[in-house]
Amino acid sequence: MLIVLASVLGIASMVGAYFAIHSKSLTVAIIATGVVSLISSILFLLLAAPDVAMTEASIGSALTSAIFFLTLNKIRQTNG
Amino acid sequence: MEYIIITIGFALTIFGLYGILSQKNMIKIIIGFSLFTTGINIVMVAIGFIRGGTAPILDEAGKEIGKYVDPLPQALVLTSIVIGLGVTALMLAYVMKLYQDKKSLNINDYKDLKW
Amino acid sequence: MEGILEITGGVFMVLGAVSLLVASIGLYRMPDFYNRIQIGTKASTFGASLSIVGVALIFPGWIPKLLAMLLFILFTNPISSHIVGRTAYFTNVPLSKRTKVDRLKEMSPGHLKKVKTKD
C-alpha cells in the first residue's frame, strides 16, 4: 500500500519538476515548485520524519513561494 | 518503499542540475536550485531510514514499536531547509537588484566580467 | 458498545471521502474558474469536516485537538477561496458563457479603487 502511495507521489513530483523547469509561464513554474515541495513533505512523513515534514511544509512550500511571488510582482511593477 | 523514495530524491537532484544548466531565465535557475535542495534533503532523510521504524519520539506510542529511525540526518535536514530559505531569498534579492539595473532576466545579458 | 462507535466513525469517514471524490469530479466537470473554486471549497470543507468527526468518534481522546483543527479548517478554507475568487474576478478571469447574473459588476464600477499611499 505504501509502495503504491510512494509511486503515485513520485510520478506527481516528476510531473511537477517538469513543469517547474519547462513551463513558459513563471507563475506556473513557481506553483509547480511549491507542489514539489509539498509532495516532498508527504514523502518525509512516509520516511518517519514528522519534524522535517513540518519544516518543509511551512518553509519550503509556503514562505518560499511567497518570496518568489513577491519578487515576480516587483519585476512586473518595474516593467510597467 | 524507501527505494522508490531515494529514487525520487536522486531524480529531483538531476532535474535540478539540468534546470540550473539549461535555463536562461534567472528565476528559473533559482527554481532549479530549489529543486536540487529538495532532492538532496529527501536523499539524506532516506539514508537514515530503518525498515519498520517509527519517528524518534520516545513516548508510549513509540515504545510499543520499539524501533526508531536515525535522528541525526533529520536534525541536519531541519537546519538545511531553513538555510535553503535564506539562500533562496538572498538570490532573489540579487535578481531584483540586477533587474533594476538592466531590465533583463536573461543570464546571458550579464557579461560585465567578460571582454 | 465501542464497536458501534467505531462503525459510525468509519461511516462518517467514508462519507467524507465520497464528498472529496465528488469535489474532484466537479473540478473536472465545471465550466469555468468560479464554479470550480466554489465546488472545490464547499465539498472539500464538508469532506474534511466529516472525516474529522469520524476520527473523533473513533478516538474520543483526541477531541480537543480535532476541534481546533475543525475550527481552523472552517475558518481558513472559505476565506482563502473567497479572496482567490475575488482576485481572479478583478484580474479578468473570464466567466462562463452561461452566466446570467453578475452581482459584483452591478454593485460597483468604483469597487476597484486605486488607493494612494501616503508616505
Place this chain on the structure above:
Amino acid sequence: MGKKTMIALITLALAFVIYPLYQSYNGSETLKDVGQYYIDNGVEETGAQNLVTSVVVTYRGLDTLGEVTILFLAASVISFFLSFSKNDRIKSRSIRSVTEILTTSTQVLVPMIFMFGVYIFVNGHLTPGGGFQGGAVIASGIILMFLSNPRFKLSHKVIQFVESTSGIVFVLIGAAGALMMDGDFLSNKIPGFGFGEVGSIISAGAIPVIYTFLGLKVGAELSNVLGVFVESQSEK
C-alpha cells in the same frame, strides 16, 4: 557546437557520481553506531522525548548556533541590498481594496496562528516541532497581516529587540552550562533547570528555554526578510 551536449554531459556525470551511492543503498535493518547511541542514551542524558530536538539543541547545539548565525547574516544582507533611500521613492502604489471579510478574519486568525507557533516551539521536546517550525508559522502569520492590510508596516525596533535579545539569551544560556556546571558549551544541564519528569512540559533542563528563544529569533528573522521584500514593492 555543443552547449546542449555539454549540459547533457554534466548531467550524466552527476548521474554517474550518484549511481554508486544509489547502488550501495540497501534499506538497512539496524541503526549505525551514533544513531543507536542517541536512541539508547538520549532520554537519560537530555530528558527530552523528541530525540530530534535533543540532537538539534544539545548534541549538535554548536551547529544550530552557526545555522542561526547564517540565517541572521542572510537576513541582514537582504535588508542591506533591498534598502533604498527616501529620495527616489515613488509614493503612489495601486492597491486593490481589501474586503471586510478578510480584515475581520485576520483579526481572529492572527492571534490563533501566533498561539499555534508558540505552542509548537514550547512543546518542541515532547511532540514533533520546535523553534524552526514555530518561527516559520509566526512568519506566515506576518504574511497574512501584510496581505490583509496593505499599509501595515513591520516595526523594525520590535524585530531588532526580539532578535538580538533572544540571540544573546541563547548564547548566555549556553555559556552558563559551560561555566557553572563545568559541562560543555550549550549543554542543557544548568542549575535551576531540573530535568523533571520525562513527558511533562517542564522537563528536559534548558531545552524548552533554548528552543523558545530560538523560535523567537528565527521568527523575527524570517519576518524581517518578508517585511523587507514587501517593503521593496513600493520602491521604484
